[in-house]
Structure formats: structure tokens, C-alpha cells
Amino acid sequence: MLVIALDTSTPAVTAGLVALDDGGPRSLAERVTINPRAHGELLMPQLLDVMTEAGHELADADAIVVGAGPGPFTGLRVGMVTAAALGQACGRPVHPVCSLDAIAAQADVTGQLLVATDARRKEAYWAAYSGRTRIDGPHVQRPADVPTEGCTAAAGELAEAFDLPVVEPRYPTPVGLVAAAQDVLGTEPAPLVPLYLRRPDAELPSKRKSVLTRGAK
Amino acid sequence: MTADRVVLGIESSCDETGVGLVRLATDGTVELLADAVASSVDEHARYGGVVPEIASRAHLAAMAPTMRRALDESGLELSDVDAIAVTAGPGLAGALMVGVAAAKAYASALGVPLYGVNHLGGHVAVDTLEHGPLPDRCLAMLVSGGHSQLLLVEGIAEKITEVGTTIDDAAGEAYDKVARILDLPYPGGPPIDKQAKLGNPKAIAFPRGLTGPRDAKYDFSFSGLKTAVARWVETEQREGREIPVPDVCASFQEAVADVLTAKAVRAARDLDVDTLVISGGVAANSRLSELAAQRCAEAGIALRVPRPRLCTDNGAMIAALGAHVLASGAKPSPLDMPANPGLPVSTIVVQ
Ligand SMILES: [Zn+2]
Numbered sequence: 320m321l322v323i324a325l326d327t328s329t330p331a332v333t334a335g336l337v338a339l340d341d342g343g344p345r346s347l348a349e350r351v352t353i354n355p356r357a358h359g360e361l362l363m364p365q366l367l368d369v370m371t372e373a374g375h376e377l378a379d380a381d382a383i384v385v386g387a388g389p390g391p392f393t394g395l396r397v398g399m400v401t402a403a404a405l406g407q408a409c410g411r412p413v414h415p416v417c418s419l420d421a422i423a424a425q426a427d428v429t430g431q432l433l434v435a436t437d438a439r440r441k442e443a444y445w446a447a448y449s450g451r452t453r454i455d456g457p458h459v460q461r462p463a464d465v466p467t468e469g470c471t472a473a474a475g476e477l478a479e480a481f482d483l484p485v486v487e488p489r490y491p492t493p494v495g496l497v498a499a500a501q502d503v504l505g506t507e508p509a510p511l512v513p514l515y516l517r518r519p520d521a522e523l524p525s526k527r528k529s530v531l532t533r534g535a536k
Numbered sequence: 537m538t539a540d541r542v543v544l545g546i547e548s549s550c551d552e553t554g555v556g557l558v559r560l561a562t563d564g565t566v567e568l569l570a571d572a573v574a575s576s577v578d579e580h581a582r583y584g585g586v587v588p589e590i591a592s593r594a595h596l597a598a599m600a601p602t603m604r605r606a607l608d609e610s611g612l613e614l615s616d617v618d619a620i621a622v623t624a625g626p627g628l629a630g631a632l633m634v635g636v637a638a639a640k641a642y643a644s645a646l647g648v649p650l651y652g653v654n655h656l657g658g659h660v661a662v663d664t665l666e667h668g669p670l671p672d673r674c675l676a677m678l679v680s681g682g683h684s685q686l687l688l689v690e691g692i693a694e695k696i697t698e699v700g701t702t703i704d705d706a707a708g709e710a711y712d713k714v715a716r717i718l719d720l721p722y723p724g725g726p727p728i729d730k731q732a733k734l735g736n737p738k739a740i741a742f743p744r745g746l747t748g749p750r751d752a753k754y755d756f757s758f759s760g761l762k763t764a765v766a767r768w769v770e771t772e773q774r775e776g777r778e779i780p781v782p783d784v785c786a787s788f789q790e791a792v793a794d795v796l797t798a799k800a801v802r803a804a805r806d807l808d809v810d811t812l813v814i815s816g817g818v819a820a821n822s823r824l825s826e827l828a829a830q831r832c833a834e835a836g837i838a839l840r841v842p843r844p845r846l847c848t849d850n851g852a853m854i855a856a857l858g859a860h861v862l863a864s865g866a867k868p869s870p871l872d873m874p875a876n877p878g879l880p881v882s883t884i885v886v887q
Contacts, residue, residue: 359633360872363640393630397637403600404638408645519589
């Protein structure tokens with residue numbers, strides 16, 4: 320089957336077309352640009368380039384897999400809403416996967432793996448894996464507070480923040496995304512809910528704002 | 537063109553997720569087919585204003601379901617759509633980006649042109665769904681929680697020029713702030729309007745901002761008015777007197793409506809236009825529409841106000857502007873178009 324894979328949970332704007340058969344996922348074409356401020360501009364043109372290179376139409380895809388984060392919110396939503404709209408317009412199922420799972424799925428590690436990406440504000444999004452199975456996370460914490468005991472390697476863009484051997488990949492890849500979704504493809508898709516892990520920044524106002532004491536604007 | 541075309545509009549610039557469908561006839565007229573809106577206003581109420589991140593999250597959750605509702609309402613399928621229009625700006629950056637990304641995906645999947653259009657132009661274009669084509673030249677006044685603008689419209693898809701704007705708060709913002717001073721719920725427009733009907737508009741002489749002889753003729757200021765209301769209320773409280781909420785609301789509302797309508801009529805006269813369109817959430821305010829009708833009649837100006845449902849943010853207004861832009865033969869927007877929170881009103885369609 321043909322699977323469109325999208326992820327915008329990190330500074331990497333990722334679009335790919337993946338063939339999935341008995342031999343596992345195989346990339347047919349992919350475009351990845353590192354630009355934390357241009358997810359909205361780059362994602363769709365990149366996906367159309369991918370389809371052209373692979374010689375397919377968007378409607379040829381049998382399913383869509385999208386990284387659901389965790390990731391900085393504005394960028395993350397670009398991939399999620401793009402996948403949702405494509406799925407609706409093409410009548411194809413959209414499967415969300417944890418973006419950290421996609422990184423773990425492509426890391427070549429025996430033993431426990433720590434995957435960490437940049438959550439900004441000096442914090443990391445992280446999860447721990449035994450093989451491909453997530454055994455802890457995803458969480459958002461300062462790197463110093465992340466338990467690394469038992470881990471034999473670290474992957475993801477913040478891998479260097481830990482005292483562990485660093486392995487590839489740095490960002491979710493199209494093949495990793497499809498590999499992480501492999502068991503659920505063909506089943507009823509889970510709801511498209513992003514892994515924000517943080518509440519929105521919002522301050523409750525005081526009971527009444529006194530204009531007299533605040534002074535003129 | 538020899539056939540009618542269906543245009544889909546997507547709006548996500550603030551706290552409403554809107555999807556609208558219109559039919560553009562070969563003679564250029566535009567007819568409303570569907571207008572589905574999901575609002576996150578209740579989620580913002582406790583904060584006393586729109587929280588951008590909460591709005592953006594709600595847009596993502598609402599996009600596909602709102603699309604479904606609009607299609608069901610129209611009896612059409614996505615494959616019937618001939619063009620897609622989306623609000624490219626102005627608005628909240630994170631909120632705009634959800635609609636723009638969705639629109640790119642829908643347009644790409646359907647193989648139809650995409651038009652990134654101006655939200656403010658949409659507020660004007662929506663009137664054509666109710667009252668038919670606009671005259672060659674008209675004046676538009678947009679009043680809502682986010683806008684207070686006077687626009688000269690010389691062809692809805694050709695040329696829109698800002699004549700005046702607020703130098704501080706939007707009119708609707710002033711309503712929200714005064715509502716908080718008076719412990720009335722958010723958003724402040726409806727409860728203040730309701731209270732005002734029970735009060736005396738001449739009870740308190742609140743200031744009319746920017747109406748001095750040397751002030752900008754067509755610009756607005758509502759910050760001083762809001763401060764005057766707060767000061768008046770606090771003084772009364774300090775003196776131990778009960779606050780006459782209906783009188784405060786009526787006097788505040790009178791000041792807002794007086795300034796807005798006086799400046800709009802003056803601009804219309806000065807610019808020699810004979811039609812005024814009032815749109816935006818505050819257009820539904822009872823005193824504003826009453827005073828506008830009276831002053832426009834006196835000045836011989838035709839007044840056009842779309843029904844309240846069309847005045848607030850929605851996808852139909854974006855579809856309507858998209859239809860006029862399509863009819864004008866404009867080039868589609870590129871697929872790498874950014875969302876532009878500060879899109880100038882003169883940019884009707886992003887190229
Ligand atoms: Zn608006």
C-alpha cells in the first residue's frame with residue numbers, strides 16, 4: 320500500500336510517500352527542510368514535489384500517517400490539519416502517531432533508548448523505549464530532570480543534552496512514521512488529537528481591572 | 537465562463553472556525569449555499585478576551601467537522617467545489633495558520649485554485665449575499681471586537697482603501713472592557729445592549745473620542761471612553777452610591793454609536809459616496825443600527841447592514857469575497873503563501 324507521511328513536530332518540515340509491503344516500509348520520495356518558522360509555507364509544496372517525483376497523485380495514497388507531536392504548537396498543527404484535510408478530501412484514513420515513536424522506530428539500538436526533542440523554554444519532549452515499545456512518556460521536562468538510568472543511547476534533536484551515546488535519526492522520518500503506524504494501519508484510526516503536553520498560556524483576569532490604578536496606556 | 541461555479545471559503549482568523557459555500561453565477565451574482573461556524577467563544581469567556589492558543593487548538597479540532605456540516609447543509613460534496621478561498625490575514629498568527637494549511641490541502645487534493653483573501657474585505661463582500669451587487673463606489677464601516685475601520689470600496693475585488701481606523705481599542709474591545717467594569721458577561725456587546733435599552737442615554741456625558749476640530753477626521757479612539765466609564769464608576773462607588781448600570785450602558789453605547797455614525801456619514805459626504813455598508817459583530821448593536829439608519833436617511837445615504845449572522849466572522853464572507861475575486865479573473869495565490877497577521881486591507885488577494 321501507498322502511505323503519505325507528514326510530520327511538523329520539530330524544526331524539520333517532513334513530507335514523504337512510503338510504500339508498505341511485506342518487506343516493511345520503503346521511501347519512494349521525500350522532502351525534508353529544517354526551518355522552524357516555515358511549516359505552513361513549505362509542507363504542501365514539498366508534498367506535491369514528493370508526489371510528482373514518485374509519479375503518483377495524492378488520491379493514489381491508501382492512507383495518511385501524521386506525527387501528532389509532542390511539538391511546539393503552531394508548527395505541529397500545520398501537519399495535523401493538513402493530514403486531516405487531505406484525508407477528508409481524498410476519503411482516506413488518517414492515522415496519528417507519536418512523533419517520538421517515529422524517531423525510535425528508525426533508531427538502530429539494542430537495549431533501552433531515550434528519544435528527546437526540543438520543547439523550547441529549556442525543556443525537552445521525551446520518551447523511553449525498549450526496542451520499539453514505548454515504556455515511558457511522552458513527557459515534557461528540563462533535560463536535567465529526565466531519568467536516563469538504564470538507557471544505552473539517545474536519539475532526537477536534543478540527544479546531545481544527555482550523557483549517552485548519540486544515535487540517528489534526529490527527526491521523525493517518513494519511513495519511521497509509517498513503521499510506527501504499521502500495526503494500526505488498516506484498523507479504525509484513532510482521533511486526530513495532538514500531544515500538546517502543556518496547557519495554553521492564559522492568565523485569568525483579576526475580578527475587576529481598575530483603570531485608575533493602572534494609569535493610562 | 538459558461539457555467540456556475542461553487543466557491544468554498546474557510547475562516548480562522550480569530551475565535552470562529554467558519555466554512556461557507558457560495559454559488560457564483562455567470563452574471564457575477566453570488567448566492568449563499570451554506571454557512572457552518574464553530575465558535576470557541578465560551579472557552580475564552582473566563583479570560584475576558586480571546587486567548588490565541590486556545591483559539592488555535594479549537595480551530596484544529598473544528599476544521600474537518602465544520603467542513604462536513606457545511607457540505608451537508610449545501611447538499612454538495614467536496615468534488616463539486618471549483619475554487620477555495622481562505623482568510624490569509626489579518627488576524628491571530630497561529631489561528632490563521634490552521635485555516636491556511638487546511639485550505640492548501642483541500643485545494644491540492646481537489647485540484648482547484650486557492651485564493652488567500654483579506655478578512656476585512658470579506659466583511660464587506662458578505663453583504664452581496666444579502667443585498668446583491670455593491671455600487672461601483674461605497675463606504676464600509678467595520679465594527680467588531682477586532683476591527684473599527686472605515687473603508688472606501690471601489691470594486692470589491694479591485695480596490696479597497698482604508699479611510700480611517702482606531703488608534704487604540706476596537707469598538708467591540710471597548711464593549712468587553714466596559715462589561716468587565718460593570719461585572720457583565722463576556723463578550724460585552726449583547727449584555728450592554730440589553731441593559732442600555734432600560735437606561736437613559738443622556739444620563740452621563742461620556743466623552744466622544746477624536747471629535748475635536750484638530751483631530752483626525754475619520755479615525756476612532758475608544759480607550760479614553762473606556763477610561764471615563766471606569767473613572768465614573770469608581771468615583772460613584774467611593775461615594776457609596778449604587779451604580780445605575782442601565783444608565784451607564786445607555787450613555788456609553790450612545791457615545792460609541794454617536795462617534796461611529798457621525799464619522800461614517802461625514803466620510804461618505806466628503807468622499808461623495810451614497811452607500812454605507814456596516815458589518816462586523818457590533819453592526820448588530822441596536823443603537824448603532826438605529827442611529828445609522830436615522831443619520832443616513834437625513835444625509836440621503838443608502839444604508840446596507842447584512843443580517844447579524846453574516847456580520848460576525850464566518851466562512852461565507854470569505855467564500856463571497858473569493859467568488860468576486862474569481863469573477864475578476866485574478867491569479868490564484870501560490871501554495872507557499874504564508875498566513876499574514878498584519879495583511880494590509882489594500883491587499884484583497886495574496887499573490
Ligand atoms: Zn472579523
